[in-house]
Amino acid sequence: MFSVKKLKINFKTLEDFKLFREYGLEELSMLEDLQTNIIENDCDSPFYGIYDADVLVARMSLYRINRKYDRYFVPEQDYYELMKLEVLAPYRNKELGTLLVNYAKSLALPIKTNARLGSYEFWTKMGFVPVHYLAERDRGENPYVWLPNGTALQE
Amino acid sequence: MFSVKKLKINFKTLEDFKLFREYGLEELSMLEDLQTNIIENDCDSPFYGIYDADVLVARMSLYRINRKYDRYFVPEQDYYELMKLEVLAPYRNKELGTLLVNYAKSLALPIKTNARLGSYEFWTKMGFVPVHYLAERDRGENPYVWLPNGTALQE
Numbered sequence: 345m346f347s348v349k350k351l352k353i354n355f356k357t358l359e360d361f362k363l364f365r366e367y368g369l370e371e372l373s374m375l376e377d378l379q380t381n382i383i384e385n386d387c388d389s390p391f392y393g394i395y396d397a398d399v400l401v402a403r404m405s406l407y408r409i410n411r412k413y414d415r416y417f418v419p420e421q422d423y424y425e426l427m428k429l430e431v432l433a434p435y436r437n438k439e440l441g442t443l444l445v446n447y448a449k450s451l452a453l454p455i456k457t458n459a460r461l462g463s464y465e466f467w468t469k470m471g472f473v474p475v476h477y478l479a480e481r482d483r484g485e486n487p488y489v490w491l492p493n494g495t496a497l498q499e
Numbered sequence: 500m501f502s503v504k505k506l507k508i509n510f511k512t513l514e515d516f517k518l519f520r521e522y523g524l525e526e527l528s529m530l531e532d533l534q535t536n537i538i539e540n541d542c543d544s545p546f547y548g549i550y551d552a553d554v555l556v557a558r559m560s561l562y563r564i565n566r567k568y569d570r571y572f573v574p575e576q577d578y579y580e581l582m583k584l585e586v587l588a589p590y591r592n593k594e595l596g597t598l599l600v601n602y603a604k605s606l607a608l609p610i611k612t613n614a615r616l617g618s619y620e621f622w623t624k625m626g627f628v629p630v631h632y633l634a635e636r637d638r639g640e641n642p643y644v645w646l647p648n649g650t651a652l653q654e
Contacts, residue, residue: 365616368641373632390634407638427639461520477528479545483562484582486523 346440348447351393351403353386354378360393360400366428370405391428392447394440402440404429406448409456415481416456416489418496423454445470448490455490464488473497501595503602506548506558508541509533515548515555521583525560546583547602549595557595559584561603564611570636571611571644573651578609600625603645610645619643628652 351357358375361367377383393403407425414420426448431440448455449471459467459474464486472488475497489497506512513530516522532538548558562580569575581603586595603610604626614622614629619641627643630652644652 366639368614368616368639369629369632370634370637370639370641373634390639405639407634425638459523461523474524477524479525479528479562482525483580484521484523484525484545484560486525 346394346396346438346443348392348394348444350387351389351391351400353383353389353391357389357391357400361403363400363432364403364428364430366430392444394443396435401435402431402444404444404448406451408453416475416487416498417454417491418498421454421495423456424448424451426455426457429457441466442470449492452492454492454495457488459486459488501549501551501593501598503547503549503599505542506544506546506555508538508544508546512544512546512555516558518555518587519558519583519585521585547599549598551590556590557586557599559599559603561606563608571630571642571653572609572646573653576609576650578611579603579606581610581612584612596621597625604647607647609647609650612643614641614643 353374355378358371358378361371390405390407391403392406393400395401404426405428407427409423409425411421414423417423426445429441429444455472457467457472467488470490472490475482475487475489476499491497508529510533513526513533516526529538545560545562546558547561548555550556559581560583562582564578564580566576569578572578581600584596584599612622612627622643625645627645630637630642630644631654646652
């Protein structure tokens with residue numbers, strides 16, 4: 345039975361992250377912070393994941409964006425930016441992505457993601473909708489959003 | 500001899516864009532604006548490209564970001580966000596990506612890009628450097644920047 349856990353940032357987690365395609369400056373920066381003892385077992389990470397026994401097999405990050413930066417929702421409010429949603433290849437088609445996204449929805453704030461090529465069908469199935477594209481705001485991104493009850497899109 | 504052109508947004512350009520992988524909400528929105536006569540031969544597009552005869556074979560978008568949103572550079576200033584850099588497969592390894600990025604550099608403002616997986620070597624070769632990652636600002640992106648003379652990174 346799979347369940348979503350908030351990830352602690354420690355050497356094991358960073359080692360687990362190496363199996364995921366999207367390993368970039370964020371992970372390198374976390375590794376450096378661990379190595380220089382700035383953090384250790386940091387519980388305040390933006391990452392959530394799913395384990396199979398002790399192997400991390402899926403993850404996402406969720407950044408809470410302050411309402412003062414909200415340019416998407418009515419009323420203006422805090423929302424989550426969902427990134428780096430990824431399930432390791434042997435674990436695909438087991439609804440693990442759905443489990444992670446449903447967890448994010450359970451936090452009851454709007455969610456915004458920058459939908460990747462080929463992922464539109466997944467986001468639509470999850471109840472997300474594309475925004476009305478605004479060049480100045482969206483600058484080439486593909487923002488898909490999920491609106492909790494009582495929330496609408498700006499304009 | 501290849502050269503960089505600013506692209507007009509018209510039906511031919513949008514048709515050309517379909518050959519590129521990164522075709523998303525931005526392109527769909529431009530197509531809708533054309534179809535509803537909101538724009539026609541719009542010269543104010545963020546896209547630059549390279550043609551081989553009349554075929555578009557490479558493109559990028561450059562959005563000018565107002566200094567009031569600058570969280571990267573000292574002194575604070577307008578900068579360009581470079582996105583959707585892409586060369587069609589038969590035209591790779593002909594330095595067309597380099598030609599586009601050099602064009603962006605010739606505008607003499609700092610440039611920020613969100614480096615994709617596997618592209619770090621290219622950006623380094625082009626004189627870009629990774630930023631000092633800040634979770635709140637960078638939210639999982641991989642920002643690489645190019646600094647013109649007299650410009651430094653914040654902190």
